[in-house]
Amino acid sequence: MEPNTGRTAAVYAISVAAELVGTGQQNLRLYERKGLLEPGRTVGGTRRYSEQDLDTLRRISALLEDGLNLAGIRVVLDLEAANRRLQKQLAAARHHRG
Template sequence: MAASDGETAAEEYDGGLAASGADGTSGGDPDSRGVYAISVAAELVGTGQQNIRQYERKGLLTPDRTDGGTRRYSESDLATLRRIGVLLDEGLNLAGVKLVLELEAENRGLSEDNRGLVEHNEELREDNRGLTEHNEELRADNRGLRKDLKRARGDG
């Protein structure tokens, strides 16, 4: 893989292992649907079919499989293969590549969690503002009731 190809792949791919279901599919995302045969995938990313098979054996990616067991690679798989090529070009071995991909996937998950927490935090702040307003209304009602009670007792 040439350096310019690697730089492009690194810019296009945010890293990490694609999340996949127990059946090797990644849900409804069109980029995760396996459509490419291994020969096409190898040609598209500029590597050999044996390399791709080795990456699968090492757990770096899990392509979809047809009912007959034929591998089918998705756009997400191609991005992962390009990322693997970039990391190999940078001098990592396959064990190092696997760790980097796993850490990048974990980082993406944590970033998604963080975005969710930020949104939830804003919802909680909004709820808190509403409760503060409601509390002020209750205090005003309480003051009015105390005045009424004093008048009823003849204290006021």
């Protein structure tokens, strides 16, 4: 698990995150319910969003503008995440051979 620092630090409240990405708070709650992202939580259960979450929210907005529905967006996000994992594995394998 990544440490909660840098781009993964969950620091933004839902109101700030919604404003930063130009959408409503209800959309952020919907995206979480649909499994498109999983914001951090405070001890009291309040959602907190990271820079990485904001990137995901911006990607969701772009895919919505392209005409995808939330189910399609979930597939795209899952495939993009799998692609990033495979690229890291390939880079690590090349590094060990080199």
